[in-house]
Amino acid sequence: MQQTMDQFQVGDQIRITKLELDGVMRRRLLDLGFVPGVIVTVFQKSPLGDPIAYQVFQTIIALRKEESSLIYGEKINEEVCIHE
Amino acid sequence: MNKRIALAGNPNTGKSTLFNLLTGLKQHTGNWPGKTVAHAEGELTTEKATYQIIDLPGTYSLYSNSEDEEVARNYIIFEKPALTLVVLDATSIERNLNLALQVMEMTSQVIVCINLIDEARRKGIEIDAKKMSEQLGVPVILLSAREKIGIIQLLKTIDNMMERKITTKPFQIAYSDEIEQKIKQLEPHIKKVFGDDLPTRWIALRLLDNDQSLFDELKSYLGQDKQTSIEKVIYSNKERSYGA
Amino acid sequence: MELNSSQKIAQLTDLYRQAATQSTTTLRDEIVGKIYQTSQELSEKSVNYDKRKTTWLDKNLDQILTSKTFGFPIMLLMLGIVIYLTIAGANYPGVAIANLFSVVEGWLTSLFEWMHAPDWLYGILIEGFYKGTSWVVTVMLPPMAIFFPMFALLENFGYLPRVAFNLDRFFKQSGAHGKQSLTMTMGFGCNAAAIMSSRIVESPRERMIAILTNNFVPCNGRWPTLILLAGLFMAAGFSGGMNTFISAGVVVGIVLFGIAMTLFVSWSLSKTLLRGVPSHYTLELPPYRKPKIWNTIIRATLDKSVFVLKRAVVVAAPASIITWILANINIGDTSILQHFVGFLDPFAQSLGLDGFILGAFILGFPANEIVLPILLMGYLATGSLVDVDSMNNIKDVFLAHGWTWLTALNMMLFSLLHYPCGTTMLNIWKETKSIKWTFAAFAIPTGIAIITTFIIAQVVRAFGLV
Ligand SMILES: Nc1nc2c(ncn2[C@@H]2O[C@H](COP(=O)(O)OP(=O)(O)OP(=O)(O)O)[C@@H](O)[C@H]2O)c(=O)[nH]1
Numbered sequence: 001m002q003q004t005m006d007q008f009q010v011g012d013q014i015r016i017t018k019l020e021l022d023g024v025m026r027r028r029l030l031d032l033g034f035v036p037g038v039i040v041t042v043f044q045k046s047p048l049g050d051p052i053a054y055q056v057f058q059t060i061i062a063l064r065k066e067e068s069s070l071i072y073g074e075k076i077n078e079e080v081c082i083h084e
Numbered sequence: 085m086n087k088r089i090a091l092a093g094n095p096n097t098g099k100s101t102l103f104n105l106l107t108g109l110k111q112h113t114g115n116w117p118g119k120t121v122a123h124a125e126g127e128l129t130t131e132k133a134t135y136q137i138i139d140l141p142g143t144y145s146l147y148s149n150s151e152d153e154e155v156a157r158n159y160i161i162f163e164k165p166a167l168t169l170v171v172l173d174a175t176s177i178e179r180n181l182n183l184a185l186q187v188m189e190m191t192s193q194v195i196v197c198i199n200l201i202d203e204a205r206r207k208g209i210e211i212d213a214k215k216m217s218e219q220l221g222v223p224v225i226l227l228s229a230r231e232k233i234g235i236i237q238l239l240k241t242i243d244n245m246m247e248r249k250i251t252t253k254p255f256q257i258a259y260s261d262e263i264e265q266k267i268k269q270l271e272p273h274i275k276k277v278f279g280d281d282l283p284t285r286w287i288a289l290r291l292l293d294n295d296q297s298l299f300d301e302l303k304s305y306l307g308q309d310k311q312t313s314i315e316k317v318i319y320s321n322k323e324r325s326y327g328a
Numbered sequence: 329m330e331l332n333s334s335q336k337i338a339q340l341t342d343l344y345r346q347a348a349t350q351s352t353t354t355l356r357d358e359i360v361g362k363i364y365q366t367s368q369e370l371s372e373k374s375v376n377y378d379k380r381k382t383t384w385l386d387k388n389l390d391q392i393l394t395s396k397t398f399g400f401p402i403m404l405l406m407l408g409i410v411i412y413l414t415i416a417g418a419n420y421p422g423v424a425i426a427n428l429f430s431v432v433e434g435w436l437t438s439l440f441e442w443m444h445a446p447d448w449l450y451g452i453l454i455e456g457f458y459k460g461t462s463w464v465v466t467v468m469l470p471p472m473a474i475f476f477p478m479f480a481l482l483e484n485f486g487y488l489p490r491v492a493f494n495l496d497r498f499f500k501q502s503g504a505h506g507k508q509s510l511t512m513t514m515g516f517g518c519n520a521a522a523i524m525s526s527r528i529v530e531s532p533r534e535r536m537i538a539i540l541t542n543n544f545v546p547c548n549g550r551w552p553t554l555i556l557l558a559g560l561f562m563a564a565g566f567s568g569g570m571n572t573f574i575s576a577g578v579v580v581g582i583v584l585f586g587i588a589m590t591l592f593v594s595w596s597l598s599k600t601l602l603r604g605v606p607s608h609y610t611l612e613l614p615p616y617r618k619p620k621i622w623n624t625i626i627r628a629t630l631d632k633s634v635f636v637l638k639r640a641v642v643v644a645a646p647a648s649i650i651t652w653i654l655a656n657i658n659i660g661d662t663s664i665l666q667h668f669v670g671f672l673d674p675f676a677q678s679l680g681l682d683g684f685i686l687g688a689f690i691l692g693f694p695a696n697e698i699v700l701p702i703l704l705m706g707y708l709a710t711g712s713l714v715d716v717d718s719m720n721n722i723k724d725v726f727l728a729h730g731w732t733w734l735t736a737l738n739m740m741l742f743s744l745l746h747y748p749c750g751t752t753m754l755n756i757w758k759e760t761k762s763i764k765w766t767f768a769a770f771a772i773p774t775g776i777a778i779i780t781t782f783i784i785a786q787v788v789r790a791f792g793l794v
């Protein structure tokens with residue numbers, strides 16, 4: 001099921017489906033590895049809940065809700081996880 | 085004038101640490117991305133020659149999304165250093181190769197330096213430099229700028245590259261047929277304008293991506309005096325050689 | 329046939345237009361996706377991961393250091409520990425250096441007597457130049473030599489981005505950039521350098537906010553003032569370890585007040601002069617790395633010591649000489665310094681300070697390090713016969729000039745909040761290239777410093793607390 005990135009729980013593995021952003025920020029997120037099809041892990045929420053840090057291509061990147069709520073993804077189920 | 089060597093790479097991969105080691109200078113280093121904001125130059129003397137080393141700001145890509153990226157890109161494209169060292173973080177090769185691939189589209193004079201090899205080993209990451217070098221078509225050197233591992237090999241490779249004893253054949257990404265088609269179509273026209281002065285395939289790709297900032301830079305490059313947006317903090321520096 | 333440059337530009341423009349029509353919206357996605365895919369394929373072949381070796385710490389440290397429960401307490405604790413160790417550790421070398429300087433002063437005095445040097449020469453060179461610079465070194469060097477290595481260790485460990493991660497929400501609500509907390513932590517070292525580091529904030533609006541508020545973080549030139557006054561006046565009733573503890577608590581409080589002020593001013597600016605919404609933002613949290621402990625300590629200590637000594641000679645020396653001259657040249661029957669101080673005094677008193685203190689802040693504009701030495705020289709040059717051989721006597725000098733805890737508190741606050749030093753102002757101008765904003769960087773903190781100290785002085789006096 002498709003959700004925005006800020007709605008997942010810490011530890012969830014997510015396959016990115018689409019980015020609803022344009023312009024520089026879209027390109028910057030792409031450069032960071034937030035590319036449709038890529039799998040990212042929700043790494044940690046900051047003490048006040050926002051921003052949230054994601055692990056993407058072996059790097060941890062924190063995004064504010066403003067951005068993460070515009071990135072869509074779907075949670076990968078357990079079997080895929082084990083397979084990974 | 086001494087030949088120039090540029091240090092490029094993702095943020096926080098140890099470029100400034102390597103720069104300090106090579107030049108004997110004291111650029112600030114710190115474990116957070118974006119530590120280096122001003123561009124620095126220093127000198128490196130090897131057994132064969134003295135080179136000018138330039139510490140570029142760290143970037144995730146060279147697609148002109150920010151000032152830093154433009155500075156780094158312009159330096160590599162327009163200032164044409166004799167050699168570019170792409171510094172990668174051994175603990176996140178997948179991410180870091182990205183930038184190396186981009187640089188290899190821009191110039192063939194590249195050495196890939198896989199830094200932080202000490203950290204990688206601690207974390208159980210094994211990197212086959214020989215295999216990677218075969219794949220990439222450029223020299224790949226494992227090193228630790230902090231623990232001073234692999235430096236001698238790096239210096240030798242630098243000398244050999246400069247003396248053209250090593251020839252490179254940088255790996256080129258193959259894009260989809262559609263994109264490749266369009267590149268093919270544009271390339272000859274670009275060659276007419278720039279000759280062999282600038283990398284035509286790369287420019288074709290950037291034009292297809294509608295890179296306005298690069299377009300502007302190219303225009304001013306063609307116009308009279310080239311301008312660079314680099315703020316130069318040039319450190320005059322005593323030479324320093326590496327014996328051991 | 330070779331084209332001329334305007335033909336080339338025309339051709340290039342054509343090509344750009346032509347390429348633009350060929351471009352598709354998903355082209356960038358395709359390019360970047362392809363590059364990542366290639367990176368992945370390439371590294372699969374030549375990189376091998378041994379998952380067993382990833383340590384527990386690598387995976388779980390952030391769950392503690394940025395956790396809901398412990399994130400803030402740990403941050404506060406770190407700040408407290410750093411300040412506590414700085415105060416506790418600076419004491420002994422401070423005393424030792426002070427003793428050394430006074431021994432040398434004795435020799436120099438004998439030397440001058442033996443040479444029958446004129447009084448004014450002795451005054452300028454020993455009471456001005458030598459004392460001024462040696463005070464700067466005595467007061468500055470020990471805390472710096474302890475604070476900076478600790479800070480460098482935290483920096484190299486990778487803790488600073490976590491501070492930014494933890495605090496981001498506050499900065500967002502203030503309309504500021506999350507990386508402002510990185511420039512803020514740089515300010516603990518030196519505001520002038522922090523102004524340069526604000527380039528990591530990309531949006532011009534938010535960078536300006538970061539620049540205008542940076543001086544609310546006490547820099548290395550102000551730490552010693554805060555530490556000294558907290559120890560002498562705020563923790564006066566306590567001795568030994570407890571004194572250090574309370575002093576540290578007070579300094580932490582001052583720092584937190586500075587941070588609150590940073591957020592408040594950022595918020596006000598983004599509602600008024602620098603209106604706008606927060607720009608897009610990403611923050612990388614790099615892996616923790618074990619610093620090379622001894623290397624870092626030695627390097628940071630040496631670098632900072634050299635820095636402090638250089639400052640002492642370059643800035644403190646001329647300032648001390650000028651102060652001595654002002655204190656010793658009379659117009660009518662009082663010195664220029666007295667006239668100056670007397671002129672400032674009524675206003676300064678309304679802020680809970682006195683004319684000497686305000687004068688020291690004004691003469692100390694080139695560098696915050698020299699504010700306290702100038703103040704002491706001013707006091708000593710005007711008749712009070714206290715001999716400042718050791719740090720302990722400093723308090724007597726202050727008391728002889730009518731200091732109370734309110735004076736100390738307001739001097740600390742004024743030091744925290746007032747205009748940036750000369751070097752910082754210069755860097756602000758270089759970065760903003762705007763007289764208007766450089767002036768704002770001067771006026772905003774100064775206004776806040778005056779208002780804050782005024783309110784506190786009036787309230788405290790109204791309630792008869794001093
Ligand atoms: N363990 C280890 N740490 C290293 C090595 N090289 C650099 N570091 C550390 O990595 C951190 C980043 O190093 P810098 O040299 O500042 O990195 P940079 O690439 O210049 O970073 P930016 O200027 O932000 O782009 C510092 O804390 C260094 O001490 C290495 O080979 N091994």
Ligand SMILES: [Mg+2]
Pocket residue numbers: 099100101112113119120142
């Ligand atoms: Mg750097």
